[in-house]
Amino acid sequence: MPAVVARGLRKTYGDVVAVEEVDLTVDEGEVVALLGPNGAGKTTTVELLEGHRTPDAGEVRVLGHDPRTGGRAFRERIGVVLQEAGFEELFTPRELVRLHAGYYPAPRAVDDVLALVGLEDKADARVRTLSGGQRRRLDLGLGIVGNPEMLFLDEPTTGFDPSARRRAWDLVDALRGLGATILLTTHYLDEAEHLADRLVVVDRGRVVATGTPEQLAAAAGLATVVSFRLPGGASAGDLPALGDGVRVSGAVVEVRTRTATADVAALAAWAVARGSELEALTVARPTLEDVYLDLVEEATGP
Numbered sequence: 001m002p003a004v005v006a007r008g009l010r011k012t013y014g015d016v017v018a019v020e021e022v023d024l025t026v027d028e029g030e031v032v033a034l035l036g037p038n039g040a041g042k043t044t045t046v047e048l049l050e051g052h053r054t055p056d057a058g059e060v061r062v063l064g065h066d067p068r069t070g071g072r073a074f075r076e077r078i079g080v081v082l083q084e085a086g087f088e089e090l091f092t093p094r095e096l097v098r099l100h101a102g103y104y105p106a107p108r109a110v111d112d113v114l115a116l117v118g119l120e121d122k123a124d125a126r127v128r129t130l131s132g133g134q135r136r137r138l139d140l141g142l143g144i145v146g147n148p149e150m151l152f153l154d155e156p157t158t159g160f161d162p163s164a165r166r167r168a169w170d171l172v173d174a175l176r177g178l179g180a181t182i183l184l185t186t187h188y189l190d191e192a193e194h195l196a197d198r199l200v201v202v203d204r205g206r207v208v209a210t211g212t213p214e215q216l217a218a219a220a221g222l223a224t225v226v227s228f229r230l231p232g233g234a235s236a237g238d239l240p241a242l243g244d245g246v247r248v249s250g251a252v253v254e255v256r257t258r259t260a261t262a263d264v265a266a267l268a269a270w271a272v273a274r275g276s277e278l279e280a281l282t283v284a285r286p287t288l289e290d291v292y293l294d295l296v297e298e299a300t301g302p
């Protein structure tokens with residue numbers, strides 16, 4: 001059974017259509033990243049799945065529960081890191097983690113949580129003295145203290161310094177290793193690429209694409225580029241049949257192709273047969289940023 005099944009989810013705030021129609025499935029143990037421009041409806045989607053908001057239309061099941069009516073049995077099985085959380089400023093991280101541990105039947109040990117999010121040194125400092133990134137780590141700690149089967153992370157590493165981000169990634173990887181299902185939102189494409197099994201691109205309240213970065217690139221029709229320098233004495237007409245578009249500029253050949261493996265094999269065989277070296281040979285795939293911008297620009301189009 002998938003951990004999340006949402007069909008035809010819709011949520012409006014007055015005249016604003018935050019989520020127009022979202023269909024989403026997350027398998028058990030899968031890590032899925034929601035990507036999309038500001039205001040695309042990512043947070044609202046996550047809030048609908050967590051049960052913090054009621055959809056105007058559509059159906060949602062998370063771990064087999066309706067999030068709105070699942071009650072304690074549901075809450076005990078999920079962990080939530082919201083985009084903005086308020087803390088009791090006079091408490092310490094240790095006190096807050098201990099307090100939250102009390103809400104769950106099988107919580108993680110308080111010290112383990114503080115160590116996992118890298119707050120050992122600040123465990124007994126008052127929250128009001130923590131930096132923004134340290135507060136965000138505390139958010140993350142409170143999200144995982146209950147040992148959740150399903151974790152919702154809304155922009156979990158915003159404000160983190162690079163080493164804290166790397167540590168948070170390690171934490172998510174570790175949780176994945178323990179079998180947790182994770183749905184996260186992020187604006188960091190490298191984070192999505194590093195953490196997620198699958199990306200879901202949301203724009204204007206709809207899912208516009210889903211898949212691995214490679215699948216998204218293929219669906220967007222962005223080809224791989226194979227480029228090399230023509231060996232001395234050879235002309236473009238001597239080359240084997242290659243890819244979709246062969247562009248020759250001076251001695252440099254660029255091939256846009258969706259069959260890069262076969263093309264590189266054909267090229268290598270051709271070069272070896274004539275005893276040449278293919279100088280400056282590169283095979284580059286479009287970056288996730290190329291793919292993302294292509295998808296989002298297309299969806300928001302002129």
Ligand SMILES: Nc1ncnc2c1ncn2[C@@H]1O[C@H](COP(=O)(O)OP(=O)(O)OP(=O)(O)O)[C@@H](O)[C@H]1O
Nearest residue numbers: 013016017018036037038039040041042043044045
């Ligand atoms: N409580 C609310 N009341 C009114 N409008 C809201 C509310 N929450 C969100 N919206 C609107 O709904 C739309 C979607 O917002 P949402 O926060 O879901 O987007 P997002 O994709 O998470 O954006 P971001 O990347 O900026 O966090 C936006 O136009 C936003 O202004």
